Amino acid sequence: MKIETVEAITFRHSTNTVRDSDGHGHPGPVSQTTSSLLVITCDDGTQGRVVCRGGDVREYLLERFVRPNLIGKDPLATEKLWYGVYKWQRLSGGELTDRALAAVDLALWDLKGKAAGMPVWKLLGGYRPKILAYGSTMCGDDLENGLATPEDYANFADWMVKRGYKAIKLHGWMPPVPGAPDVRMDYKACAAVREVVGPDFPLMLDPHHFYSRTDVLWLAEKLADLDYRWMEEPMEEASMSSYKWLTQNSRLNILGPETMTGKHWTRGEWVKHDACDLVRSGVWDVGGISPAMKCANMAECFHISCEIHGTGAGNLSVALAIPNTSFYERGLLHPFIDYDEPKEYQNRIDDEMDADGYIHGREEPGLGQDLNMDYIEANRVN
Numbered sequence: 001m002k003i004e005t006v007e008a009i010t011f012r013h014s015t016n017t018v019r020d021s022d023g024h025g026h027p028g029p030v031s032q033t034t035s036s037l038l039v040i041t042c043d044d045g046t047q048g049r050v051v052c053r054g055g056d057v058r059e060y061l062l063e064r065f066v067r068p069n070l071i072g073k074d075p076l077a078t079e080k081l082w083y084g085v086y087k088w089q090r091l092s093g094g095e096l097t098d099r100a101l102a103a104v105d106l107a108l109w110d111l112k113g114k115a116a117g118m119p120v121w122k123l124l125g126g127y128r129p130k131i132l133a134y135g136s137t138m139c140g141d142d143l144e145n146g147l148a149t150p151e152d153y154a155n156f157a158d159w160m161v162k163r164g165y166k167a168i169k170l171h172g173w174m175p176p177v178p179g180a181p182d183v184r185m186d187y188k189a190c191a192a193v194r195e196v197v198g199p200d201f202p203l204m205l206d207p208h209h210f211y212s213r214t215d216v217l218w219l220a221e222k223l224a225d226l227d228y229r230w231m232e233e234p235m236e237e238a239s240m241s242s243y244k245w246l247t248q249n250s251r252l253n254i255l256g257p258e259t260m261t262g263k264h265w266t267r268g269e270w271v272k273h274d275a276c277d278l279v280r281s282g283v284w285d286v287g288g289i290s291p292a293m294k295c296a297n298m299a300e301c302f303h304i305s306c307e308i309h310g311t312g313a314g315n316l317s318v319a320l321a322i323p324n325t326s327f328y329e330r331g332l333l334h335p336f337i338d339y340d341e342p343k344e345y346q347n348r349i350d351d352e353m354d355a356d357g358y359i360h361g362r363e364e365p366g367l368g369q370d371l372n373m374d375y376i377e378a379n380r381v382n
């Protein structure tokens, strides 16, 4: 079995999410956007596929960094192939991103699952056949009856509990929303949600990502009083010493790093330096399933939970596979968006949730994406 082709199909579809000037997603008018499907095909016809953002796997990256390392190779040698592409990052001038590396790795794991006739979550270890999700809200906004007030957050939390969620994470208000950033506003939203869900319901906060140490410590102590489970990314994660300071000075559990580069190496350093109480890892942040599993296994050595960042089949596969994690992040959610509605290119969303708040690992071989290939081909733009 050898890899014969690596191609990206870019296709058009609708979206009801818009990005603000800081990059955060919010509900918006339906518009057209593009995504890509990376397809790795072998000489026996076996294919690995993954949907990713349109720019992640543009042709230039495939031609320069991916095909030279994959074509003609054994597709099952995922570790060898990952290293072959990863080492090109060092002198790529930042062009070969962790997201591009992740797309290649996820497509190879999808292919490996199909070759083995097994779902990836089982190939990786299959620690649990289902996992509780937490509802991860979108960042706050100034939309009437959206997420504009503490009462809006409380009302949405009430809806999420009735939907079946057994944990909730708030994203607070962040610039450019008027009045943000403001730790006291964050606290009011967190207190309003605690009031509505009761004292024992797991709650977390993901606030503005560039607060000062003193603001963060004030907020962390207030959330500890509300028995929040963790806070993540309240400061620039390149300042590991600020997180070490926060972890040492706060009663609240601190989770990280989420977006910091350096993959499993960085997360190992944060654990070594006691800069976090829980480790954060997501397949799109660390370069794929292969390094995400290394983050989780490293954290396990120190009896630390590894909380997986982000949704989708790749992150779900890791979350189902490992013992040291709490929840799957499902979102981002908003009162104006029906998260359960499949996108035009999906027959089913990757992470259907039952009424009890569980997401079940699928038994189909591969990552478990259920794609509408007719739609993708009919709306192909390259």
Ligand SMILES: O=C(NO)[C@@H](O)[C@H](O)[C@@H](O)C(=O)[O-]
Residues within 6 Å of the ligand: 023, 024, 025, 136, 139, 171, 206, 258, 309, 310, 329, 332
């Ligand atoms: O952090 C996240 N999830 O935990 C991501 O979904 C986003 O980056 C969110 O924080 C944001 O938009 O800042």
Ligand SMILES: [Mg+2]
Residues within 6 Å of the ligand: 206, 232, 233, 258
């Ligand atoms: Mg986060």
